[in-house]
Amino acid sequence: xxxxxxxxxxxxxxxxxxxxxxxxxxxxxxxxxxxxxxxxxxxxxxxxxxxxxxxxxxxxxxxxxxxxxxxxxxxxxxxxxxxxxxxxxxxxxxxxxxxxxxxxxxxxxxxxxxxxxxxxxxxxxxxxxxxxxxxxxxxxxxxxxxxxxxxxxxxxxxxxxxxxxxxxxxxxxxxxxxxxxxxxxxxxxxxxxxxxxxxxxxxxxxxxxxxxxxxxxxxxxxxxxxxxxxxxxxxxxxxxxxxxxxxxxxxxxxxxxxxxxxxxxxxxxxxxxxxxxxxxxxxxxxxxxxxxxxxxxxxxxxxxxxxxxxxxxxxxxxxxxxxxxxxxxxxxxxxxxxxxxxxxxxxxxxxxxxxxxxxxxxxxxxxxxxxxxxxxxxxxxxxxxxxxxxxxxxxxxxxxxxxxxxxxxxxxxx
Ligand code: RNT
Ligand code: ZN
Numbered sequence: 001x002x003x004x005x006x007x008x009x010x011x012x013x014x015x016x017x018x019x020x021x022x023x024x025x026x027x028x029x030x031x032x033x034x035x036x037x038x039x040x041x042x043x044x045x046x047x048x049x050x051x052x053x054x055x056x057x058x059x060x061x062x063x064x065x066x067x068x069x070x071x072x073x074x075x076x077x078x079x080x081x082x083x084x085x086x087x088x089x090x091x092x093x094x095x096x097x098x099x100x101x102x103x104x105x106x107x108x109x110x111x112x113x114x115x116x117x118x119x120x121x122x123x124x125x126x127x128x129x130x131x132x133x134x135x136x137x138x139x140x141x142x143x144x145x146x147x148x149x150x151x152x153x154x155x156x157x158x159x160x161x162x163x164x165x166x167x168x169x170x171x172x173x174x175x176x177x178x179x180x181x182x183x184x185x186x187x188x189x190x191x192x193x194x195x196x197x198x199x200x201x202x203x204x205x206x207x208x209x210x211x212x213x214x215x216x217x218x219x220x221x222x223x224x225x226x227x228x229x230x231x232x233x234x235x236x237x238x239x240x241x242x243x244x245x246x247x248x249x250x251x252x253x254x255x256x257x258x259x260x261x262x263x264x265x266x267x268x269x270x271x272x273x274x275x276x277x278x279x280x281x282x283x284x285x286x287x288x289x290x291x292x293x294x295x296x297x298x299x300x301x302x303x304x305x306x307x308x309x310x311x312x313x314x315x316x317x318x319x320x321x322x323x324x325x326x327x328x329x330x331x332x333x334x335x336x337x338x339x340x341x342x343x344x345x346x347x348x349x350x351x352x353x354x355x356x357x358x359x360x361x362x363x364x365x366x367x368x369x370x371x372x373x374x375x376x377x378x379x380x381x382x383x384x385x386x387x388x389x390x391x392x393x394x395x396x397x398x399x400x401x402x403x404x405x406x407x408x409x410x411x412x413x414x
Pocket of ligand 2: 181222255282322
């Protein structure tokens with residue numbers, strides 16, 4: 001049945017000038033970075049207490065992974081239900097150690113277990129220094145802190161994590177992305193907007209003094225508009241990082257939750273690609289604010305995917321997910337978001353972009369709008385099902401039964 005459904009769909013797309021086989025091949029090559037922190041509400045293994053830095057995970061769903069072994073088991077379950085081979089995005093607080101070193105003393109060996117895990121499964125690894133949930137980040141300032149002792153501590157931490165990233169790249173054979181995000185900001189009207197930015201610039205210069213082969217490690221810097229309790233001023237704003245990245249050959253990371261809700265992150269992609277070899281993304285879903293809801297198959301994500309594909313930039317955009325919902329089954333949250341990101345990319349790969357560009361250039365806006373709308377109800381689902389089948393993963397909502405079973409045999413027992 002599904003064979004016939006796909007064959008018929010293939011013909012429908014072919015008649016519109018779209019090659020479904022080519023789209024399937026392209027999609028199979030793409031690695032998305034799955035964020036480890038959805039598995040335990042950004043907890044990590046330091047046990048320093050509450051999540052800080054103006055971000056928050058709400059909900060109390062049972063079965064949270066509290067040990068590395070549990071988190072790894074949960075990831076295995078998720079990857080079973082997600083087509084393709086991907087990457088895991090780790091934060092420094094997920095180091096697996098007995099000695100619990102300070103963050104500025106972390107070394108590659110503290111991440112050995114993750115490397116082993118990734119290598120056994122053919123996965124890549126990305127890395128993030130963790131500049132929150134720590135006594136030195138308690139006042140909301142890290143790399144821009146006026147106290148040199150604190151600022152230097154965080155500089156050392158970022159340097160240490162870049163070394164870990166290089167190790168990830170070397171061991172897995174897949175380039176590691178090191179992304180720096182800091183919470184730095186102020187709750188109320190600042191007395192000085194320049195000073196903290198001067199210090200942040202200085203810190204980044206120091207961090208990036210260490211040179212690594214880009215085959216193993218690349219760096220991105222992530223901007224933000226505001227955080228909870230840090231509403232009035234964000235040191236690492238978009239303008240700050242966009243300029244820093246351009247001048248220093250670093251990548252900008254755009255998190256689509258980090259802009260005004262009416263601002264289109266999709267629209268930024270072509271401009272960024274025009275002036276940068278590569279960019280990185282944190283794909284999330286903000287509901288009214290940067291709430292980090294699970295990524296759904298909505299207009300926002302489809303528009304982002306469309307721009308990547310239209311710009312022929314699948315190899316120039318490093319895509320990672322970034323959300324944390326503690327109110328639903330956390331493994332399902334991974335599966336839903338990852339599959340939706342892939343769906344969005346497939347949807348974009350199945351649009352007749354050349355034809356649409358031509359219509360725009362010819363000024364045929366009636367046909368452009370009409371086609372855009374008609375393609376929304378093309379039998380896209382049949383191609384997606386075929387992709388799942390070919391990858392040996394459950395088709396449509398079949399994956400949910402696996403999750404329900406996993407809840408019985410594993411999550412429910414925690
Ligand atoms: C916070 C940023 C940042 C974090 C992760 C945990 O607003 O989006 O990327 O979500 O590093
Ligand atoms: Zn982010």
